[in-house]
Amino acid sequence: MKTILFIVQKEFRQIFRNKGMLPIIFVLPILQLVILSNAATFEIKNIKFSYIDHDKTSFSRALIEKFDASTYFNVVAEFSSKKAAYAEMAKDKIDVIFEIPRYFERDLLKQKNTDISVAINAIDGAAAGVENVYINQIVQDFNKKAKVALSSSTDMANAPKDIVTIPSFWYNKTLNYKTFMVPGILVLLVTMITLFLSGMNIVREKEIGTLEQMNVTPIKKNQFIIGKLFPFWILGFVLLTVGLIIAKVVFDVPIIGSLGLIYFYTAFYLLVVLGMGLFISNFTDTQQQAMFISWFFVVIFILMSGLFTPIESMPMWAQYLTEFNPVKYFVQVTRMVMLKGAHFNDILPQLTKTLIYAVIMNGLAVWSYQKTT
Amino acid sequence: MKNNNVIEVENLTKKFGDFTAVNSISFEVKKGEIFGFLGANGAGKTTAMKMLIGISKPTSGKAQVAGFDVFTHPEDIKKNIGYMSQKFALYDDLTVKENITFFGGIYGLSRAKIKEKRNELVEELGLEDIVNELVGSLPLGWKQKISFSIALLHSPTIVFLDEPTGGVDPITRRQFWEMIYKSANSGTTIFVTTHYMDEAEYCDRVSIMVDGKIEALDTPKKLKEQYKADNMNEVFLKLARG
Numbered sequence: 262m263k264t265i266l267f268i269v270q271k272e273f274r275q276i277f278r279n280k281g282m283l284p285i286i287f288v289l290p291i292l293q294l295v296i297l298s299n300a301a302t303f304e305i306k307n308i309k310f311s312y313i314d315h316d317k318t319s320f321s322r323a324l325i326e327k328f329d330a331s332t333y334f335n336v337v338a339e340f341s342s343k344k345a346a347y348a349e350m351a352k353d354k355i356d357v358i359f360e361i362p363r364y365f366e367r368d369l370l371k372q373k374n375t376d377i378s379v380a381i382n383a384i385d386g387a388a389a390g391v392e393n394v395y396i397n398q399i400v401q402d403f404n405k406k407a408k409v410a411l412s413s414s415t416d417m418a419n420a421p422k423d424i425v426t427i428p429s430f431w432y433n434k435t436l437n438y439k440t441f442m443v444p445g446i447l448v449l450l451v452t453m454i455t456l457f458l459s460g461m462n463i464v465r466e467k468e469i470g471t472l473e474q475m476n477v478t479p480i481k482k483n484q485f486i487i488g489k490l491f492p493f494w495i496l497g498f499v500l501l502t503v504g505l506i507i508a509k510v511v512f513d514v515p516i517i518g519s520l521g522l523i524y525f526y527t528a529f530y531l532l533v534v535l536g537m538g539l540f541i542s543n544f545t546d547t548q549q550q551a552m553f554i555s556w557f558f559v560v561i562f563i564l565m566s567g568l569f570t571p572i573e574s575m576p577m578w579a580q581y582l583t584e585f586n587p588v589k590y591f592v593q594v595t596r597m598v599m600l601k602g603a604h605f606n607d608i609l610p611q612l613t614k615t616l617i618y619a620v621i622m623n624g625l626a627v628w629s630y631q632k633t634t
Numbered sequence: 635m636k637n638n639n640v641i642e643v644e645n646l647t648k649k650f651g652d653f654t655a656v657n658s659i660s661f662e663v664k665k666g667e668i669f670g671f672l673g674a675n676g677a678g679k680t681t682a683m684k685m686l687i688g689i690s691k692p693t694s695g696k697a698q699v700a701g702f703d704v705f706t707h708p709e710d711i712k713k714n715i716g717y718m719s720q721k722f723a724l725y726d727d728l729t730v731k732e733n734i735t736f737f738g739g740i741y742g743l744s745r746a747k748i749k750e751k752r753n754e755l756v757e758e759l760g761l762e763d764i765v766n767e768l769v770g771s772l773p774l775g776w777k778q779k780i781s782f783s784i785a786l787l788h789s790p791t792i793v794f795l796d797e798p799t800g801g802v803d804p805i806t807r808r809q810f811w812e813m814i815y816k817s818a819n820s821g822t823t824i825f826v827t828t829h830y831m832d833e834a835e836y837c838d839r840v841s842i843m844v845d846g847k848i849e850a851l852d853t854p855k856k857l858k859e860q861y862k863a864d865n866m867n868e869v870f871l872k873l874a875r876g
Binding site: 263264266267268270271274275278279469470471473474475476477478479480481632633634 | 687688689690691708709710712713715717719721723724725726727728732735736737739740741742
């Protein structure tokens with residue numbers, strides 16, 4: 262125990278003495294949280310909308326005006342022919358071509374039926390899907406009003422009755438994407454910083470030769486490892502705290518559940534990350550190698566965490582792979598606890614898996630760290 | 635251990651795949667002796683030393699250091715030896731004082747004992763002005779002296795020095811050897827590798843390794859007689875060139 266304290270004291274001295282590293286540890290994550298949370302949005306805005314109006318009646322103009330009035334669409338161009346419109350889309354100048362056929366108004370009035378052609382630039386498929394939904398909503402809305410206008414002139418009793426769905430969104434009532442993203446990005450930052458720092462710290466001692474010096478001392482393996490990793494465990498908590506404060510103060514993310522539960526879970530989660538860092542450092546000789554390998558895993562962890570893309574829409578094999586992704590569990594737990602107010606029992610599956618992961622990872626790390634080679 | 639030997643090595647061998655880095659070496663080192671371990675670059679000195687200090691497992695042979703077997707009790711050996719590598723593995727971003735505290739703590743000294751030892755050290759080496767300086771800012775000569783003193787902090791039976799005087803001026807080297815003599819006189823065994831043949835003359839006994847084998851082992855005086863040489867430099871050249 263005494264030996265561990267000597268190591269912890271030394272590590273903290275080195276961390277706080279490193280004037281180049283301190284801002285990287287604390288300032289960069291804060292910047293990232295603020296910038297990424299604002300920038301990593303799923304909302305599609307400022308869609309570049311263009312139209313071809315073959316009808317040029319009050320009805321067709323009213324429909325175009327509805328798009329113009331929407332905050333999602335910017336009406337950027339009117340074309341007289343498809344050819345000209347497609348040429349512009351090829352240059353990425355427009356996202357949507359909305360084509361109103363000739364006799365649009367007449368058909369609508371007489372046959373109560375007409376077709377509109379919509380062409381959407383679908384290089385980003387997800388965005389195109391969302392754009393399609395927006396366009397449909399506006400057209401439906403227009404349709405409904407047109408029907409009311411038409412039916413009011415005839416018999417009210419025969420007016421068509423629409424079935425309207427009224428969605429009610431739970432846990433994130435205003436569909437504020439920041440509420441969804443901030444806890445996730447926070448998790449990411451805590452993971453990245455602790456993984457990189459712990460991994461590189463021990464490799465650095467290899468590089469400068471002090472690790473060999475340590476191996477010649479009678480220090481016990483577990484003393485050395487605990488002493489080495491404890492400061493970064495604490496650092497992980499500090500980062501989490503700073504991040505939570507920003508989430509609350511800057512983004513006003515609701516924290517419905519217990520903060521204690523988040524910290525409790527984080528205590529085990531950090532063990533996984535630190536074990537991983539140590540494991541990586543045991544198999545690398547330079548900080549560069551350690552950094553590359555850490556990055557390799559971090560990128561996979563991020564993209565397969567359910568942070569940016571829902572895990573449910575991944576292929577089955579990928580869904581099985583995500584079971585090995587600790588970041589996934591951390592993202593789930595923070596979102597569950599912060600937004601849904603989940604209790605201990607609700608996060609038990611994630612907690613158990615994290616615990617098993619921590620035991621395996623640290624077991625491997627301790628096993629692969631050899632004082633005698 | 636018989637005859638006051640603190641190191642006993644018999645047919646010690648280390649192989650890396652097909653390459654035999656250390657080929658069946660045998661020797662003994664007595665308590666309080668200054669034992670010079672010479673050899674050209676790549677002759678296998680460092681590998682041999684790493685086996686003796688318990689950070690590299692021998693392939694075969696026998697070796698006891700400070701009464702403990704290198705195969706079965708490397709951690710017990712580590713309690714009884716000091717080691718100073720050619721890299722001077724002190725922490726550059728810690729002060730002299732903090733380095734002393736840290737290494738003292740690692741070897742299990744109490745805080746009070748560390749303070750006592752530190753004050754002794756400061757007085758002996760005249761460190762008053764630099765004890766709160768970062769080690770990284772000190773000249774090489776100082777780093778060596780402090781490194782050596784830290785290796786002695788826990789009063790080990792044997793100190794292993796791996797090319798301790800590389801890259802420093804003759805005056806500092808001279809001072810360094812005075813420190814070595816002093817601790818040898820107080821009973822510490824010194825096991826030292828070096829490339830400087832004048833330093834070899836300071837040793838009680840010298841072994842010369844060539845291609846993984848010990849080709850010669852005796853006092854500098856006898857070696858010079860045996861190889862009809864004026865100094866150790868000639869002895870070394872005759873042996874190393876084959």
